[in-house]
Amino acid sequence: MSLHRNSRKYHKWLMLFVGMQLLVWSITGAYMVLMDIHYIHGDSLVANKKPTIAFNNVNYSFSELMSDYSKASDIELGLLQNQTVYRFNDGEQKVILSAIDGRQLSPIDEMLAISIAKDNYTNTKAAVINVQLITVNPPRELSSRHLPVWRIDFDDFASPSFYISANSGQLVTKRHSYWRIFDWMFAFHVMDYIDEEADNKLLLIFTVLAFIASIFGLVLTYFRLMPQKKKRNSKVDNDLNKEIADEKA
Amino acid sequence: MKKRNTQKQSLIKLSTIKKLHKWLSLLVFIQLFIWLGTGLFFNLMDHDKARGNQNKKAITFQKIEHKRLVNLELIMSKSSKPVTEIALIQRLGKPYYLLTHEEGLYSHFKSDYSLVDAYRGEKLIIDDGVASKLAQASYKGKGDVSAVVKVKPPITDMLKERNIAWQVNFSDALNTSVYIDASSGRLIGHSNDDKRFVDLFFMLHFMDYPFLGQGSVGGFNNGQITFFALLTLAFCLTGFIWVIELLRKGRYKFS
Numbered sequence: 129m130s131l132h133r134n135s136r137k138y139h140k141w142l143m144l145f146v147g148m149q150l151l152v153w154s155i156t157g158a159y160m161v162l163m164d165i166h167y168i169h170g171d172s173l174v175a176n177k178k179p180t181i182a183f184n185n186v187n188y189s190f191s192e193l194m195s196d197y198s199k200a201s202d203i204e205l206g207l208l209q210n211q212t213v214y215r216f217n218d219g220e221q222k223v224i225l226s227a228i229d230g231r232q233l234s235p236i237d238e239m240l241a242i243s244i245a246k247d248n249y250t251n252t253k254a255a256v257i258n259v260q261l262i263t264v265n266p267p268r269e270l271s272s273r274h275l276p277v278w279r280i281d282f283d284d285f286a287s288p289s290f291y292i293s294a295n296s297g298q299l300v301t302k303r304h305s306y307w308r309i310f311d312w313m314f315a316f317h318v319m320d321y322i323d324e325e326a327d328n329k330l331l332l333i334f335t336v337l338a339f340i341a342s343i344f345g346l347v348l349t350y351f352r353l354m355p356q357k358k359k360r361n362s363k364v365d366n367d368l369n370k371e372i373a374d375e376k377a
Numbered sequence: 378m379k380k381r382n383t384q385k386q387s388l389i390k391l392s393t394i395k396k397l398h399k400w401l402s403l404l405v406f407i408q409l410f411i412w413l414g415t416g417l418f419f420n421l422m423d424h425d426k427a428r429g430n431q432n433k434k435a436i437t438f439q440k441i442e443h444k445r446l447v448n449l450e451l452i453m454s455k456s457s458k459p460v461t462e463i464a465l466i467q468r469l470g471k472p473y474y475l476l477t478h479e480e481g482l483y484s485h486f487k488s489d490y491s492l493v494d495a496y497r498g499e500k501l502i503i504d505d506g507v508a509s510k511l512a513q514a515s516y517k518g519k520g521d522v523s524a525v526v527k528v529k530p531p532i533t534d535m536l537k538e539r540n541i542a543w544q545v546n547f548s549d550a551l552n553t554s555v556y557i558d559a560s561s562g563r564l565i566g567h568s569n570d571d572k573r574f575v576d577l578f579f580m581l582h583f584m585d586y587p588f589l590g591q592g593s594v595g596g597f598n599n600g601q602i603t604f605f606a607l608l609t610l611a612f613c614l615t616g617f618i619w620v621i622e623l624l625r626k627g628r629y630k631f632s
Contacts (some may be wrong), residue, residue, distance in 0.1 A: 141629070164598055183453055323577060331420050349406065
């Protein structure tokens with residue numbers, strides 16, 4: 129059997145098994161390159177306005193904080209809406225204190241979480257349609273290290289959700305429909321539908337088979353598209369021409 | 378009413394699909410092999426080596442003597458720029474106040490900081506000497522510092538970084554480079570020859586070439602990949618229809 133004929137046979141049979149995944153790779157790949165990655169990350173949904181802090185009302189010092197909380201680390205003086213506050217890690221837990229009197233303000237309540245989410249969202253007219261406090265079992269789109277967290281859903285294009293940390297009062301994650309689709313696209317691209325890691329055996333098998341199938345395809349491209357000087361295998365060509373004629377009929 | 382030809386009724390004729398598939402194969406085959414080859418590499422590569430952190434160690438922290446901390450008024454008087462946040466951090470085992478003047482959504486976005494010694498109230502400028510010490514504090518390899526260079530984005534080793542950085546090079550077997558943010562002294566990251574090798578494959582997989590369009594950006598939203606992605610989508614779709622057609626006509630037979 130000729131190289132041409134063998135390649136045709138192997139290309140046909142291999143593509144029966146890996147053709148579907150090649151189509152999946154091209155669809156998911158096209159989606160990922162067409163969507164702007166910064167839009168996917170939700171960066172354009174965030175109003176990144178950082179007002180300057182007023183220090184004249186900071187009556188509770190870094191030093192006082194450290195003597196009151198001996199395990200404190202990563203201490204930051206910033207804003208929680210219009211209040212000047214300290215955020216720090218008290219051991220494993222994030223804590224917010226008022227910078228005026230050192231009063232603890234965390235965890236934040238529902239009203240404050242909604243207000244922070246709205247402040248951070250670019251579309252000031254969008255209404256909040258759902259609020260949920262998540263303390264265990266985070267959804268697929270949220271890392272468990274952010275728990276506990278308030279999920280604020282907006283009634284807007286692409287169903288955006290903002291996640292506000294209950295202990296730090298900060299926006300920790302933002303998601304929308306196109307991110308959620310992108311996440312599945314990536315999972316299907318690397319063929320790991322749970323952890324989304326590219327070093328799995330399923331992907332290895334399909335990539336190797338697709339590579340072999342494509343080499344046979346390339347041989348076919350050569351035979352079908354390059355002008356053939358000599359008809360060495362006239363019998364094969366005649367057979368193929370007959371088959372093509374049959375297909376057309 | 379005339380009886381319509383069923384062949385013509387279908388949107389595109391099968392012979393057109395086959396012709397398209399053949400000609401598209403000629404246009405996309407090189408890139409398709411690059412995608413499959415680099416994809417195979419990502420599948421098989423050593424994911425730990427790919428991070429470039431072979432010589433990286435965790436920075437050690439010292440206990441802060443909080444009674445020695447200078448007060449805020451003094452720190453604020455050192456800053457001419459508006460401040461949005463003040464963090465108590467450590468550099469080289471000593472406490473500093475990190476003043477944020479401008480901060481992006483992520484640490485690699487455009488930012489502007491300054492540092493003030495938290496015990497003495499003096500400003501700390503990250504010069505080549507400080508950058509070199511900061512880099513060495515994060516380095517556990519055996520090499521010595523061979524060069525300290527100030528680099529502006531785009532930085533080949535750290536394509537996503539948008540801030541000015543100090544590149545501290547070490548003379549070791551992997552040619553480790555350590556990057557330090559020039560305004561905050563933050564460790565941006567390590568890179569080395571293993572990571573650079575992997576980066577080459579990402580450049581090929583993403584078609585993120587330095588000589589095309591906006592140059593390498595460490596991403597996959599560029600014109601050339603969009604073009605080839607759409608051609609490849611058409612190529613795979615026509616091939617898929619072909620397989621379905623062969624199945625329908627009973628051409629998959631063991632013989």
